[in-house]
Amino acid sequence: MSDLPVRQGSLREHNLGLVLRQVASAPRPPSRADIAAATSLTRATVSALVDDLITGRLLAEVDPAPRAGAGRPAAGLVLAANGPAGLGLEINIDYLAACVVDLAGAVRHHRVRRADQRPRRPDEVLGELAELAATARDRAEREGVEVAGAAVAVPGLVAAGGLVRLAPNLGWRDVDVPARLGLDGLTVTVDNEANLAALGELHTGPPGPTSFLYVSGEIGIGAGIVLNGALYRGARGWSGELGHVAVRPDGPTCRCGAQGCLEQYAGQEAILRAAGTADTEELMRRAEDGDPATHEALTNAGTALGVAVAGVVNVLDLDTVVLGGVYAPLSSWLCPPVEAEVERRVLTAAWSPVGVRRSLLGADAASVGAAGAVVREIRDHPARWLSRALLP
Amino acid sequence: MSDLPVRQGSLREHNLGLVLRQVASAPRPPSRADIAAATSLTRATVSALVDDLITGRLLAEVDPAPRAGAGRPAAGLVLAANGPAGLGLEINIDYLAACVVDLAGAVRHHRVRRADQRPRRPDEVLGELAELAATARDRAEREGVEVAGAAVAVPGLVAAGGLVRLAPNLGWRDVDVPARLGLDGLTVTVDNEANLAALGELHTGPPGPTSFLYVSGEIGIGAGIVLNGALYRGARGWSGELGHVAVRPDGPTCRCGAQGCLEQYAGQEAILRAAGTADTEELMRRAEDGDPATHEALTNAGTALGVAVAGVVNVLDLDTVVLGGVYAPLSSWLCPPVEAEVERRVLTAAWSPVGVRRSLLGADAASVGAAGAVVREIRDHPARWLSRALLP
DNA sequence: GGCAAATAATTCAACCGTTGAACAAATCAG
């Protein structure tokens, strides 16, 4: 219940977004008349709105598709490929990533630099990330797309203004990411890695479920929660701490101080320890070779994960669970036990099944999701972009 | 992202609601000028909107409050006490209830009829509830308020259209409540008891937290989830099954088939069994007398509840937990162990505390919340009511 | 007691965005 007054201009803002989303979700380039029919706006209104969107470089006309029957050929409308684009950045334990996604959702640039970030100081890390960002922006603008904003994915808790309150596995505390990145003139938002990955998953591929849990397995275990097509961030923005849900209340003590946290059973380190190896690549190989000890370790982790996930699904009534991060490549072994626990423990599972599947985007989910979040913001509120785009 | 077109009339609809909510949330009757200042609408616009709302019997003018200084006295605006009202009904294991709440939120009528509903057939129960509803409606209309709709609180899972899919403790399955109630001409909605109680809690007293978990302890344990001031119902409307969250994955078998569900540790029957009594009144007496066995039973139940609640808070980042149902009168003994577990297990609790408190409305939460939900619907979408009110 | 100042509410022309109908543009079928 947004308690803001609504003036005449708000009509325009809303309907601009409506038309834009209509183009975005259409299976083939729609005509102005198609949009009018789909939205129940008038053709006159749609024409006026489309004119604004074309001059604002958000839409473009394409050659008329060959039509059957009589009538003037329709001009197809598509999201502009040379309009504004989003810059997505990711800081993770063992790599940095940058990518550019255009308004149509295409990944125009993507680069990952692998290195353990834990021994480095925040300034070093952010300096290198700024370099990655600069080259990504440069490449993109040489292709004719203008980077309109940036989003940074971080494995930690983020407070208002982009302050990283705590990133335990990086050893960061109270780091002001936007200030130290220094991307001049670009608005920079910072968000939890699981949140942005969940958004990436939400907007990738054909329209899927609009309420789901994205579980991001890394050193810690985070979760992004999408409810009714919108990311839920929590009362203070710190939702998704799935790794510290209790699986056994009197289990081993976690580094957070509590006992029996999920992280102690299904965190990356716990799985490696149980499987008797120190390397995820090696774990994958052993699992593929059918090593029994590895399979047992993965089944136990999946069972613990399933207990925690079932609790969340019981409370939130979600129909889909997506496994991402390091869980994605391991999903063949993790999904079955997770599914079994969910099936057993979710009250409503009997008559409405809960799907458990691996992430579609895999390791790129967070950076692509971050860039996608920037363009999605423009797509949902085109008026802001239009008023800014007309100044220069 | 509501994908509906916005026409001129939508402006009016939104701004009517805006003005109405402004009056509702003001500490004292505001003038038209006050509303204009608060909403940044023009005084001219506010006047026009208020005129519509007064002729629609949603607002009323009161005598000007004595003002300091010069100037024409302002006419105060209040929510109409003789306008539309909501009828709230509740079916619970051991009582039926009906109440009427007017637009201003005042409880104009309230009646509870205690009797064990478990041995009775749904038709009998709904027949008696219809009687209660009829007298409530009669009383209300004799006072000059028009009952505009009804909402029914049920301890079970409700599907679209008011079909009670499953109410395990009543022994109901697939009962079409609106059809069998037969309140002619009244739109009847049905919802889970915990959901409506959570709404009641949200709108009672001074504006409180907008994201919280309402825990309803009865024979089963349900939860109503309020996120950002709105009830979250889940992907299919079956959220809040807190009672079947696993506390100990290998604990005793629950009647749902799974093991170690919270209900087995903190359900009403489990508490009574552990305390060695069969009656809640007796339990209360023993607790107040300081009986050690009773205290231990309550502490153990509170600890189990705390483990489950901490998991939910970790995932959803809520700042408040409200204990309702039978937990409300027991809250003196339940809150401390719940708080202790939340403090220990919620990662962010260290720097942003989570409040645990008893329900303000107590046993009336669900019926009052149901009636409140009806008037809230009118308050949030006054245009619908206005267009209907002008017909007769 | 009368008058100026102050505040509340209403009136009215102007403006903005959508509507609906009329019209121009572009193609196909015969």
Next chain:
DNA sequence: CTGATTTGTTCAACGGTTGAATTATTTGCC
């Protein structure tokens, strides 16, 4: 070439908000 058909634009009308001017009603002061 002509009529049918569909797309897209133009334009007067309409609904809703704005802002300034006007009316209404009180207090304070001489």
